[in-house]
Amino acid sequence: MIHIHRRRFMAEAMAAGLTLGEARGQTLNLLPDVPTIPNRLKGSGQLRVANSGGALAEAERKAVYEPFQNLTGIEIIETEGFAIPKIKAQVETRNIEWDTATLGYGNSLVLLQDGDYLEPIDYSLIDAPGLQDQYRHKYSVSYVTVATVMTYRTDAFATAPVTWADYWDLKRFPGPRNYMSGSQGIGVDLWPALLADGVPMDKLYPLDVKRAFRALDRIKDSIVTYWATGAQSAELMADNQTVLGTAWNGRIGPLLQRKLPVGVSWHGANFVYDDHIVLRGTPNIANAMKFVAFCCIPEVQARLAMLIDYGFTNMDAAHFLPPERLRMLPSAHLAEGFFADQIWERDNRKRVTQAWAEWILS
Amino acid sequence: MMDVALAGGTAQPVPSQRLFSGAGLLALPLIVLLAVVYVCPVGVMLADSFTDPQPGLQQYQRMIEHPVYLQVLARTFRLAVVVTAATAICGFPVAYYCTIARPAVARIALGLLFVPFWASTVVRTYALMVILGRTGILNGALLWAGLISRPTQFLFHTATVQLAMVQILLPFFVLPVYAGLRTIDLSLLSAAEGLGAPPWQVFRRIYLPLSLPGLFTGALIVFVFCFGFFITPTLLGGRRDVTIAMVIMAQFEGQLDWGFGAALSTVLLACTLVAVLMMLRVAKQDSNR
Numbered sequence: 030m031i032h033i034h035r036r037r038f039m040a041e042a043m044a045a046g047l048t049l050g051e052a053r054g055q056t057l058n059l060l061p062d063v064p065t066i067p068n069r070l071k072g073s074g075q076l077r078v079a080n081s082g083g084a085l086a087e088a089e090r091k092a093v094y095e096p097f098q099n100l101t102g103i104e105i106i107e108t109e110g111f112a113i114p115k116i117k118a119q120v121e122t123r124n125i126e127w128d129t130a131t132l133g134y135g136n137s138l139v140l141l142q143d144g145d146y147l148e149p150i151d152y153s154l155i156d157a158p159g160l161q162d163q164y165r166h167k168y169s170v171s172y173v174t175v176a177t178v179m180t181y182r183t184d185a186f187a188t189a190p191v192t193w194a195d196y197w198d199l200k201r202f203p204g205p206r207n208y209m210s211g212s213q214g215i216g217v218d219l220w221p222a223l224l225a226d227g228v229p230m231d232k233l234y235p236l237d238v239k240r241a242f243r244a245l246d247r248i249k250d251s252i253v254t255y256w257a258t259g260a261q262s263a264e265l266m267a268d269n270q271t272v273l274g275t276a277w278n279g280r281i282g283p284l285l286q287r288k289l290p291v292g293v294s295w296h297g298a299n300f301v302y303d304d305h306i307v308l309r310g311t312p313n314i315a316n317a318m319k320f321v322a323f324c325c326i327p328e329v330q331a332r333l334a335m336l337i338d339y340g341f342t343n344m345d346a347a348h349f350l351p352p353e354r355l356r357m358l359p360s361a362h363l364a365e366g367f368f369a370d371q372i373w374e375r376d377n378r379k380r381v382t383q384a385w386a387e388w389i390l391s
Numbered sequence: 392m393m394d395v396a397l398a399g400g401t402a403q404p405v406p407s408q409r410l411f412s413g414a415g416l417l418a419l420p421l422i423v424l425l426a427v428v429y430v431c432p433v434g435v436m437l438a439d440s441f442t443d444p445q446p447g448l449q450q451y452q453r454m455i456e457h458p459v460y461l462q463v464l465a466r467t468f469r470l471a472v473v474v475t476a477a478t479a480i481c482g483f484p485v486a487y488y489c490t491i492a493r494p495a496v497a498r499i500a501l502g503l504l505f506v507p508f509w510a511s512t513v514v515r516t517y518a519l520m521v522i523l524g525r526t527g528i529l530n531g532a533l534l535w536a537g538l539i540s541r542p543t544q545f546l547f548h549t550a551t552v553q554l555a556m557v558q559i560l561l562p563f564f565v566l567p568v569y570a571g572l573r574t575i576d577l578s579l580l581s582a583a584e585g586l587g588a589p590p591w592q593v594f595r596r597i598y599l600p601l602s603l604p605g606l607f608t609g610a611l612i613v614f615v616f617c618f619g620f621f622i623t624p625t626l627l628g629g630r631r632d633v634t635i636a637m638v639i640m641a642q643f644e645g646q647l648d649w650g651f652g653a654a655l656s657t658v659l660l661a662c663t664l665v666a667v668l669m670m671l672r673v674a675k676q677d678s679n680r
Contacts, residue, residue: 261626
């Protein structure tokens with residue numbers, strides 16, 4: 030019907046071409062085993078987990094949920110396709126349906142600005158020396174790093190584009206481009222415009238919003254479409270509807286494995302984290318905190334990194350990954366990109382989105 | 392169905408008949424259901440637009456200060472009008488044909504119209520991408536025929552969105568129109584012809600006025616559905632093909648600005664109601680003429 034649910038939209042868009050391929054089947058056998066876990070992480074009963082669905086959820090099921098259930102004795106009830114407004118609504122109405130959920134770190138900051146929607150993380154359960162401080166937050170723990178990267182068709186150009194300046198170079202790299210939509214839950218990304226315009230990576234923040242839009246104006250007519258889901262960004266490249274684009278690296282990995290003529294440039298990649306959060310007031314807080322701690326175990330993170338091209342946050346996970354796999358992950362490319370300033374992004378969100386909405390219609 | 396209520400203006404007066412005096416009670420479960428799951432939430436949302444984050448009209452003020460939102464609403468209205476008109480132009484002959492064709496042929500024609508209707512909007516939208524894409528069937532055929540030298544960008548234009556929406560909404564238009572046209576007494580047309588009216592006059596003075604109730608019902612359904620579209624414009628549209636549904640969704644999901652999302656929804660609801668009431672008024676005047 031017409032008012033199709035967004036979750037189903039994404040699920041069907043995925044089914045249209047982009048699921049975890051059989052290629053992943055081979056790596057399953059190579060997943061590192063999770064060792065015995067401390068007694069404080071064991072328990073009983075159930076845990077209601079909401080994830081973001083799609084390829085990441087498919088990987089989490091194998092890599093995390095299976096060993097968690099086996100080792101802790103806690104049963105996972107999974108909900109796919111969560112949305113932040115639902116967290117807000119559940120906590121406000123005190124009708125908690127999920128105990129824990131995954132959320133972009135930036136989104137968790139936005140949510141916390143609105144009120145006390147999250148429980149503080151119990152770090153006494155987490156014994157992970159490899160988990161760096163930048164991933165330990167009061168109300169969440171980052172468990173994967175995701176990169177927004179530049180994508181291109183390898184069959185479209187004689188020399189591969191490398192930098193964002195190349196994306197902006199319509200003479201050397203002509204052809205239709207895709208860009209993130211800055212609406213429907215996809216954040217507005219102005220940084221590629223600034224990097225293309227010559228701003229160095231370490232001087233990006235605070236973003237010069239006006240300058241970014243001036244740079245975007247120059248290629249406006251060559252950006253033919255703006256994607257609203259990760260699946261769409263991959264599909265546009267796989268189908269050769271666009272020759273240059275932007276994407277989350279995990280979405281492009283499957284295309285590379287299918288040996289499609291699609292390339293990724295890590296130069297000027299934007300790194301963000303996805304976090305585990307616990308909903309404020311859940312009756313199941315003990316199991317939720319055990320789950321969050323379990324996800325910090327290096328072997329668990331390595332298992333996940335085998336199944337999806339997202340980076341780990343516990344550096345010890347690298348010991349359990351083959352070198353050829355490490356090279357595919359954002360963790361191996363941190364020096365080529367930068368970490369977005371989530372505080373700036375949060376504080377300027379309204380202003381930037383408003384300016385974006387006006388720009389896109391002009 | 393709506394067309395029953397609308398068609399009442401022209402169809403033979405139906406004597407009011409009651410099965411039994413308590414028949415109205417049978418509608419009660421539905422009324423209760425609608426009140427609980429529809430009227431209440433919508434009411435809460437309308438109230439939110441005046442109270443979230445604090446009581447006042449600041450959300451509506453924001454809409455006036457930043458005209459971009461009303462611009463999107465205007466664009467969505469224009470899209471709805473164009474799509475409704477195009478659907479009517481494409482759909483009316485189909486509905487007419489089905490009423491005069493032999494029943495077996497009419498069934499096949501309606502079947503062809505409804506087979507794609509059972510597939511989801513997403514699948515049908517993707518199918519259009521396969522046809523119209525840079526490496527799609529249409530470009531392939533044109534290149535093969537030597538009519539173009541390199542692929543034409545058919546996708547990501549407003550016209551692409553309109554084409555897809557017409558294709559998706561066509562069954563919603565044809566069905567009520569077909570139901571309406573079937574009730575027209577064809578002997579009236581023979582009578583007009585017998586009295587010397589040329590075919591165009593028969594159509595304009597007899598057939599078209601009698602078909603208006605069905606036509607309005609179909610157009611109304613299509614028009615209202617247009618406001619909810621966001622998948623098709625997202626996948627097939629370009630930069631400017633932002634609909635109000637996409638903007639409202641962004642407020643709730645992306646911005647977590649429920650107050651502003653509620654205010655935009657309220658304005659959309661009010662504008663849609665006004666448009667629908669105006670259409671109903673025109674329809675009534677026409678049928679009373």
